[in-house]
Each structure stands twice: as C-alpha cells, then as structure tokens.
Amino acid sequence: MEQRTTRIALGLWSALVVLFLWLPLVLIILYAFNKSNVQSWPIPAYTTHWFRAAWTSEVRTSLWLSVRVGLIATGIALVLGSAAAFGVARFRFFGREAVSFLLVLPIALPGIVTGIALNSAFVAGSINLSQWTIVVGHATFCVVVVYNNVLARLRRASPSLIEASQDLGADGWQTFRFVVWPVLSTALVAGGLLAFALSFDEVIVTTFTAGSQNTIPLLILGYIRLGQQLPVVNVIAFTMIVVTAVPVLLAQRLMRDTGVLRRTAGNVTEAVESAQITAV
Amino acid sequence: MAASLDSAQGLNRIPPGRPSRAARLRLSGLFWRHPWAKALLLLAPPLLAFVFVYLASLVALFISSFWTIDPFTSEVRHIWNVDNYRTLWQSSAYHSIALRTIGIAAAVTITDAVLAFPLGYFMARIAGGRSRAFIFVAVLLPLWSSYLIRVYIWRLILDHNGVLNWSLRKVGLPAANIGYSNWAVWLIFAYVWLPFMVLPVYGALERIPESFIEASRDLGAGGVTTFRRVILPLALPGVVAGSIFTFSLTLGDYVTPLLAGGASSQFIGNVVYDSIGSQQIPFAAAFAAVPLAVMGAYLLIARKLGAFEAL
Amino acid sequence: MTRIKRGHVLLAAMAAALCVPAAGISSGSGLPTSIGKGEGQLNLIAWEGYTQPQWVKPFEKATGCQVHAKYAGSSDEMVTLMRQGGGSQYDGVSASGDASLRLIYGHDVQAVNPNLIPDWKNFIPALKSPPHNTIKGVHYGISLQWGPNTLLYNTKDVKPAPTSWSVIYSPKYKGKITVPDNPIQIADAALYLSKSQPSLKITDPYELNPTQFNAAVKLLSQQKPLIKKYWALASDEIDLFKNGDAVVGASWPYQTNTLIAAKAPVKDLIPKEGATGWADTWMMSAHAKHPNCMYKWMAWVSTPKVQAQQAIYFGETPANPKACSIMNKLSPGSAAQYHCGASASYFRSIKFWKTPVAACGNGQNDCMDYTKWQQAWTQLKG
Numbered sequence: 001m002e003q004r005t006t007r008i009a010l011g012l013w014s015a016l017v018v019l020f021l022w023l024p025l026v027l028i029i030l031y032a033f034n035k036s037n038v039q040s041w042p043i044p045a046y047t048t049h050w051f052r053a054a055w056t057s058e059v060r061t062s063l064w065l066s067v068r069v070g071l072i073a074t075g076i077a078l079v080l081g082s083a084a085a086f087g088v089a090r091f092r093f094f095g096r097e098a099v100s101f102l103l104v105l106p107i108a109l110p111g112i113v114t115g116i117a118l119n120s121a122f123v124a125g126s127i128n129l130s131q132w133t134i135v136v137g138h139a140t141f142c143v144v145v146v147y148n149n150v151l152a153r154l155r156r157a158s159p160s161l162i163e164a165s166q167d168l169g170a171d172g173w174q175t176f177r178f179v180v181w182p183v184l185s186t187a188l189v190a191g192g193l194l195a196f197a198l199s200f201d202e203v204i205v206t207t208f209t210a211g212s213q214n215t216i217p218l219l220i221l222g223y224i225r226l227g228q229q230l231p232v233v234n235v236i237a238f239t240m241i242v243v244t245a246v247p248v249l250l251a252q253r254l255m256r257d258t259g260v261l262r263r264t265a266g267n268v269t270e271a272v273e274s275a276q277i278t279a280v
Numbered sequence: 281m282a283a284s285l286d287s288a289q290g291l292n293r294i295p296p297g298r299p300s301r302a303a304r305l306r307l308s309g310l311f312w313r314h315p316w317a318k319a320l321l322l323l324a325p326p327l328l329a330f331v332f333v334y335l336a337s338l339v340a341l342f343i344s345s346f347w348t349i350d351p352f353t354s355e356v357r358h359i360w361n362v363d364n365y366r367t368l369w370q371s372s373a374y375h376s377i378a379l380r381t382i383g384i385a386a387a388v389t390i391t392d393a394v395l396a397f398p399l400g401y402f403m404a405r406i407a408g409g410r411s412r413a414f415i416f417v418a419v420l421l422p423l424w425s426s427y428l429i430r431v432y433i434w435r436l437i438l439d440h441n442g443v444l445n446w447s448l449r450k451v452g453l454p455a456a457n458i459g460y461s462n463w464a465v466w467l468i469f470a471y472v473w474l475p476f477m478v479l480p481v482y483g484a485l486e487r488i489p490e491s492f493i494e495a496s497r498d499l500g501a502g503g504v505t506t507f508r509r510v511i512l513p514l515a516l517p518g519v520v521a522g523s524i525f526t527f528s529l530t531l532g533d534y535v536t537p538l539l540a541g542g543a544s545s546q547f548i549g550n551v552v553y554d555s556i557g558s559q560q561i562p563f564a565a566a567f568a569a570v571p572l573a574v575m576g577a578y579l580l581i582a583r584k585l586g587a588f589e590a591l
Numbered sequence: 592m593t594r595i596k597r598g599h600v601l602l603a604a605m606a607a608a609l610c611v612p613a614a615g616i617s618s619g620s621g622l623p624t625s626i627g628k629g630e631g632q633l634n635l636i637a638w639e640g641y642t643q644p645q646w647v648k649p650f651e652k653a654t655g656c657q658v659h660a661k662y663a664g665s666s667d668e669m670v671t672l673m674r675q676g677g678g679s680q681y682d683g684v685s686a687s688g689d690a691s692l693r694l695i696y697g698h699d700v701q702a703v704n705p706n707l708i709p710d711w712k713n714f715i716p717a718l719k720s721p722p723h724n725t726i727k728g729v730h731y732g733i734s735l736q737w738g739p740n741t742l743l744y745n746t747k748d749v750k751p752a753p754t755s756w757s758v759i760y761s762p763k764y765k766g767k768i769t770v771p772d773n774p775i776q777i778a779d780a781a782l783y784l785s786k787s788q789p790s791l792k793i794t795d796p797y798e799l800n801p802t803q804f805n806a807a808v809k810l811l812s813q814q815k816p817l818i819k820k821y822w823a824l825a826s827d828e829i830d831l832f833k834n835g836d837a838v839v840g841a842s843w844p845y846q847t848n849t850l851i852a853a854k855a856p857v858k859d860l861i862p863k864e865g866a867t868g869w870a871d872t873w874m875m876s877a878h879a880k881h882p883n884c885m886y887k888w889m890a891w892v893s894t895p896k897v898q899a900q901q902a903i904y905f906g907e908t909p910a911n912p913k914a915c916s917i918m919n920k921l922s923p924g925s926a927a928q929y930h931c932g933a934s935a936s937y938f939r940s941i942k943f944w945k946t947p948v949a950a951c952g953n954g955q956n957d958c959m960d961y962t963k964w965q966q967a968w969t970q971l972k973g
Contacts, residue, residue, distance in 0.1 A: 017474075018415060021418065021475075038830075038853035104524075107524075110548075111532050112534060112552050113341070121336070121337035140334050197424055200424075201424070203428060203535060204534070217427070225664060244421070441835045459836060558962075
C-alpha cells in the first residue's frame with residue numbers, strides 16, 4: 001500500500017492529465033455550434049445550423065466508405081494476424097525473429113513511407129487507385145495490431161492447455177472451439193476494435209492510396225483546406241465521439257474480463273505445471 | 281507425465297463416430313506429428329501477402345532512390361547514381377530538418393512517458409474498479425475523435441487570439457505566442473499520441489504481481505527503493521513499447537507540422553511529401569531512407585529492452 | 592544516356608517552336624467534331640473554389656454528368672494526380688500555366704477541338720491560344736480565368752497602407768508576414784528585384800540565370816526570419832489573418848473575399864512593382880474515361896453566367912468578356928474590381944506562372960530549371 005500523500009498526488013496528476021486530454025474535445029464540441037464559418041475565439045454566436053448542413057450526400061458517401069474499408073481491412077487483419085501470431089508463438093524455426101520484426105514494420109515505419117511505397121507500386125502496375133487500394137494500405141497496419149494482441153495473449157496462455165485437450169480425445173476443431181477460442185476471443189475483439197479505430201482515422205497512407213473517393217479523414221482534410229464550412233468538421237468530430245463511446249465501453253469491459261480470464265488461466269497453468277514437476 | 285498418456289493408442293486408432301470426425305482426427309493427427317506443416321499453413325498466407333504487397337514495394341522504393349528524373353517532364357529515368365544521397369549529405373538544410381524531426385520525436389516520447397507513467401500507475405494499482413474503468417474510457421475516447429480535428433483545434437487554441445492567450449490575458453499574464461512554432465508542434469504531438477503511451481504502460485504496471493512488492497517490503501526496501509529497483513525495471517518494457525508508437529508516429533508525420541508549424545518547422549515527412557508532389561520520387565525515396573534507418577535502430581534497441589514482450 | 596539527350600532536344604525544340612512556327616509535336620488529327628452523349632460521370636482535379644455547387648449543380652442537372660472534384664493546393668500536386676492510375680483516374684484538370692506545359696510534354700493531356708466550345712470565339716484574344724496551352728496551333732485545353740497574386744494586409748495594423756512589395760521583405764512587421772509555400776515564389780522575389788535592383792537585369796522572373804537566381808534566393812533567405820508561416824492551404828492564410836497571427840502577406844483574391852465576408856478588416860492590392868499571376872486552363876486527360884462530359888463541362892464553364900459566378904466567388908477575371916455585364920448585375924462594381932474586360936496592357940503587366948526551363952528565351956541555356964527551384968525552396972525554408 002502506498003502512502004496517502006503519494007496516492008493523492010498521483011490521483012491529482014491523473015485528473016490533470018485527463019483534463020488535458022478532454023479540454024480540446026470540449027472546445028471541438030463548442031465550435032460545432034459556431035455561427036461563423038471562420039473559426040475564431042471567442043465564439044461570436046451559436047447555432048445548430050451546421051448539424052443539419054453536415055448530413056450531405058458527400059458526408060454519407062465518405063462515412064460509408066470509411067466503414068466499408070475499416071470492416072474489410074479488419075477482417076483481413078483478423079485472419080492473417082492471428083494466423084501469423086499462432087505461427088510465431090507456437091513454433092521455433094529459422095528466421096522466426098526476422099518474421100517477428102517484419103510484421104512490426106508497418107506500424108514502426110513512418111506512414112508516409114508505406115504510403116509512397118504502395119503508391120509507386122500501384123502506379124508502376126497501372127493499377128487504378130480505388131477502394132481496394134485503400135484496403136490494401138490499411139490492412140498492412142491492421143494486421144500488425146491484431147498480430148500483436150493475439151501474440152501477447154498466446155504468450156500468456158499455456159500450450160499445455162491444447163495438449164491436455166487433445167489428450168482428452170478432442171480433435172482439432174473441438175480443441176479450437178472449446179479451448180482456444182475462449183482464450184483468444186477477447187484478444188481478437190480488442191485487436192479488431194483497435195485495428196478498426198486506426199483504419200477509420202488514418203489519413204497519411206490513405207492520401208496516397210485513395211483515388212477520387214474520400215474517406216472521412218480525407219473529407220475532413222478537404223474541408224480544412226477549403227476553409228468554407230469548418231464547423232461541419234467539428235460536427236463530424238462531435239458525432240464520432242458520441243457514437244464511438246459505445247464500442248469503447250464495450251472494449252473496456254472485454255479488457256476487464258481479460259484480466260479475470262488471464263488470472264484464471266494463469267492459476268490453471270500454475271497448477272498443471274506444479275503437477276508436472278511433482279509427477280516427474 | 282502428460283506425454284506418457286498413450287498417444288499412440290489415442291490417435292492412431294480410428295474412433296467410432298461420423299466419418300467427418302474421423303477425417304478431422306486424422307488431419308489433426310497429421311498436423312500433430314508434423315508441426316512444420318501446421319506452421320507453414322499458418323504462416324504462408326500472411327507472409328506471402330506481406331512479402332509481395334509490402335516488402336516488394338518498399339524495396340522498389342529504395343531502389344528508385346538511386347535513379348534520377350527528367351528535369352522537364354519529371355519522368356523517372358533509370359540511370360544509376362548517388363546524387364540524391366550526395367545532395368542530402370552536402371546541404372545543411374536537410375541535416376537540420378532531420379535533426380529537428382528526431383529531436384522533437386524524442387522530446388514527445390519523453391513528455392508522454394512522464395505524463396503517462398503516474399497515470400498508468402494510478403490506474404493499475406490505486407484506482408478502484410469503477411474509477412479505473414472511467415479513466416480507461418476517458419483516455420481511449422479521444423483516439424476516436426479524428427486526429428486531424430484534434431490538431432486543428434489546438435491550432436485554434438494556440439492562435440494569437442485563441443483560447444490560451446485569451447485566458448492568459450484574462451488573468452493578467454502576458455500572451456504566450458507559441459502558435460505556429462515548434463513548441464506548438466511538440467505540444468500537439470505529445471497530446472495526440474498520449475493514449476498510445478498510456479495503454480502499454482498501464483498494461484505493464486498491471487501485470488506486476490502484488491507479491492513482488494510485498495517481497496520487496498519484506499526485504500526492507502522503502503517506497504522509493506521498491507519503485508526504483510522493482511517497479512521501474514518491470515514496467516520499462518511497457519514504456520519502451522509505448523515509445524515505439526510515439527517515436528515512430530512523430531518521426532513520420534507531416535500533417536501536424538504542415539497545419540500547426542511555423543516557418544522553421546519542416547519535418548522529414550514534409551520534404552518527402554513535397555518531393556512526391558513535385559514528382560521527385562527518387563529524392564523522396566532517398567530522404568525517406570533516413571526515418572527507415574532511425575526506426576530500424578530504434579526497434580533493435582527496443583527489442584533488447586524487451587518491448588516486444590510487452591506489446 | 593540516349594533518353595536525356597532526347598529530352599534536351601525536345602526542350603530546345605519547344606523553346607524554338609514557341610517563337611517560330613514549325614512542325615507541330617502533335618498533328619491534332621482525330622479531334623472530335625461534335626460532343627457525344629454524356630457518360631454520366633466526371634472526375635476533375637480543381638483548385639479550391641473552382642467547383643462550387645452554385646454552378647456544378649445546374650451542370651449536373653442539365654447534362655447528367657455527376658461531378659467528383661479532387662482539390663489540389665499546388666500545380667505540382669495537380670501534375671502528380673494526373674499521372675495516377677496510368678492517367679485514367681481523372682478526366683480533367685484546371686491547370687495553371689506552370690503545370691500546363693509539363694502536362695503537355697508529359698503526354699498527360701490530349702488535344703481538344705476549341706470549335707466545340709461555343710463561347711471560345713468570344714474569349715479575349717490573349718487567352719484564345721496562349722502559349723501555355725497551345726502549341727503550334729494545337730489546343731490542349733480551354734482557357735478558364737486568370738488573376739493576380741495580390742498583397743493582402745490588415746487595414747488596422749498596417750499603417751500607412753502599403754504600396755510596394757518591400758513591406759514583406761522589411762523587418763517592420765517581423766513575425767507577422769506570410770507568403771505561399773510554393774517554389775514559384777522565387778519568381779515573386781525576382782519580380783521585386785527586377786525593379787529594386789535593376790543591375791541584375793531581370794526581364795522575365797521565370798527565366799533566371801544563376802546570378803539572378805541566387806540573388807532571389809538570398810532575398811528569400813533574408814525574408815525567412817520575418818515569416819510567421821508559409822501558407823500551404825488557402826484556409827491557413829485565412830486563419831492567420833483572422834486570428835491576428837499575420838498582418839501582411841502574399842495572397843489570392845479568394846482569401847480576401849472570404850476574410851471580408853467574415854468581417855475581417857483586410858484589403859488587397861497589386862503593388863507598384865507589378866505582380867505574378869496565374870492563367871488557368873481546363874485540360875482533358877489523355878486517357879479520359881468520360882471525354883463527352885469533359886467537353887460539356889468546358890463548354891459550361893465558358894458561358895458568361897458561370898464565368899461571372901466563378902469570377903466573383905474566387906475573385907478572378909473571366910476569359911469571356913461577355914461575363915462582365917453579368918458580374919455587375921450579380922455584384923455591382925465587381926467587373927471593375929476584378930479587371931473584367933481589362934485592357935491588353937494590364938493583362939501584359941501580370942507575369943503569369945510558367946514552368947521555368949533551362950532554355951532562356953534569349954538563346955542561352957543556363958537558366959535554372961524547375962527542379963533547382965524546388966530544391967532551393969526546400970533548402971531555404973530549412
């Protein structure tokens with residue numbers, strides 16, 4: 001137990017940091033009600049006009065495109081990322097470190113490098129930039145996020161659980177369904193949510209892999225450069241904060257459940273391992 | 281021992297039941313006996329996808345840095361030369377741009393680590409269940425509100441007549457003219473990447489078993505010593521993991537310097553972006569090799585410090 | 592090796608051809624003689640403010656061509672975008688004079704038949720077949736509008752009202768000056784030097800020999816500590832002026848219009864040294880997927896009404912002088928404000944953007960080409 005003063009000091013620090021994180025968001029919401037389309041402070045007058053003005057077909061198309069791209073890229077990431085995590089976690093083979101390193105690159109490298117590399121490849125191959133090139137660009141870093149999450153979970157879960165399941169007569173599918181999936185599911189969901197969030201908000205790689213279509217971030221960039229309807233941008237941000245509160249709460253619950261599951265799994269592992277030691 | 285359970289009996293004898301189950305058991309058996317087949321099946325699709333899509337284009341980009349462009353039509357000419365690298369080496373402007381980028385990336389990383397560590401500690405070890413959940417959501421939600429808008433709102437806050445100066449003037453303090461400067465860029469980067477640092481730090485701190493702290497106390501260490509010699513080393517991988525995000529995201533960004541930077545705020549990303557815009561692909565590729573090399577070195581150090589276990 | 596040599600030959604031929612009629616690089620045969628049915632869609636690359644709903648919606652209704660516009664902030668960006676996807680991604684681009692020649696010689700745009708544009712014959716003579724979009728009688732686009740790069744200042748904070756470009760090069764308003772983040776700014780510096788340092792003998796701000804070029808770059812390096820921010824987006828400059836971070840700078844009339852509409856105390860002018868400017872052309876991609884819609888668009892934006900609407904919105908001058916009376920109807924006095932129907936001498940006083948090439952007009956070949964401009968600009972910004 002820490003000293004009382006330490007706890008108060010840390011609590012104060014945390015409160016200040018959270019305040020620091022949220023003050024700009026409050027301002028974003030305030031500016032969404034700004035009457036003038038040129039943003040300045042103090043806000044001259046308030047209106048709800050922009051909320052109606054924001055829901056144009058352009059915004060709807062971009063929103064739908066962002067959601068589509070996010071879902072497809074996350075789907076690809078879930079399959080490829082977990083497969084890769086399994087391969088790396090469970091097997092020792094030549095080049096394992098290299099593969100691990102390789103799979104971290106898309107997040108570690110600057111987005112602009114990924115962007116121009118893919119763009120040059122598409123230009124060289126005369127491939128038209130379209131929704132699918134955006135998906136390819138997003139899939140590179142989405143795979144990494146899912147891979148990391150699943151790998152971290154696999155490292156903590158014991159392989160003897162799978163052995164035990166098979167010793168008890170379960171085939172591959174049953175093992176997967178009754179042993180592997182419950183352990184992994186929260187990691188997959190958490191990884192998938194984070195991957196979707198990254199894809200939804202991505203702007204740098206998307207700039208280089210999008211054709212004439214706009215995802216929401218590209219649309220926002222367009223509004224910012226035009227400078228004519230800036231409060232619309234704030235309206236979009238406000239809506240996104242409100243709408244994504246639900247999935248985030250969900251994710252937080254899952255991460256919490258993770259802790260429980262982990263401790264349970266850990267206890268089982270410890271018990272099995274100690275049993276093995278005494279048996280030998 | 282687990283292995284002494286009769287695997288020969290269990291797996292070779294085809295059990296009664298539906299044919300599909302028997303087939304599945306045979307398949308499972310095959311993969312059990314030849315684990316490399318399983319590894320191959322699992323790793324092949326993602327690796328192939330990565331190799332062909334991503335690595336190949338990276339390699340192609342790097343190769344093009346040794347080529348040049350036709351000065352008028354700006355088409356790439358496949359003439360091998362090292363002019364791009366020579367220009368980078370000789371001109372001091374590119375040195376200062378690279379140093380500025382790396383410097384601010386380091387400053388942002390340190391700032392975020394300092395801000396996130398006490399918060400992570402509070403969340404992991406002091407806060408009760410409800411407060412922890414609340415702080416968790418409070419930290420994560422800003423990530424969903426669009427990076428661009430957050431940068432733009434900070435630009436408005438730090439403006440000459442923005443919220444910051446307005447508040448300072450109201451309390452009688454002189455105006456802080458940090459809008460459109462490297463200070464603004466540093467502040468904004470520290471702000472947008474903070475959640476990426478909090479999550480791994482929190483995860484690492486949460487994983488430290490209470491029994492370790494208790495053992496340290498039992499051995500006679502005070503609070504500070506326990507922190508310095510037990511908690512900090514165990515939490516370090518989390519900090520390093522978070523720093524990979526903050527450092528690399530700052531290193532490669534050009535949007536924040538473009539929107540909120542001043543006259544001397546060019547980052548490596550801006551030069552690369554401008555060069556692409558003016559079709560100087562080979563030069564852009566050459567300058568892009570710098571963050572590539574820096575991140576490569578950083579990742580190697582991070583691996584040594586155990587960051588990959590804590591991701 | 593062979594490729595570079597051919598490139599140089601092409602450059603010299605172009606330089607010669609600009610002065611003397613010779614065999615064209617494209618015979619221009621195979622041009623359509625009528626506009627066919629619209630394809631239902633049109634993908635454009637445009638400057639901000641060039642595809643406003645005001646004139647796009649009536650166009651979509653009349654022709655059925657749904658317009659998708661991608662905004663670009665610089666000529667460089669436009670050239671890059673036109674080359675994406677093998678060149679078939681976009682149908683047209685509103686290229687300024689410093690991009691149009693690059694697009695023509697990069698084979699990114701195709702020849703068009705100006706006779707299919709009914710209003711083309713009404714255009715002012717200087718913009719019917721200007722050298723930046725017409726090569727040896729072959730038209731590679733239809734002129735759109737033109738305008739100057741102005742000096743914008745805050746009437747409250749800048750006193751007395753400036754009359755010369757020297758106000759952005761002197762330390763009086765240090766830390767409150769803004770200029771565009773565009774290598775072509777070197778020409779603005781050269782233009783100022785042509786009047787303030789006549790010994791340099793600068794006649795064309797886009798054709799600079801190494802001495803003249805270095806002098807311009809030196810002036811800009813001295814200006815750098817005075818600059819608050821190099822604006823890359825029009826909205827950057829609008830924010831800078833609106834929020835008091837900048838009080839004087841180089842600008843486009845678009846920013847002036849937006850700021851005045853937002854009640855900011857600003858004014859703009861063309862200083863006594865003259866100004867650089869831009870003359871825009873709608874060009875059709877060489878691999879356009881929707882050529883008929885593109886022709887319909889070019890015809891639409893050349894009509895007097897649309898020319899007037901766009902001129903007032905952006906603050907530029909129409910190529911079609913029949914728009915002047917409509918401008919005065921929409922916004923009294925706007926025709927004179929934006930020099931609609933201006934004399935040929937005023938037109939000639941604007942130094943329009945064009946791509947700097949190594950071949951100087953006077954037969955010498957040591958002028959700095961655009962790559963050097965780009966590198967110098969990046970390096971002086973630091």
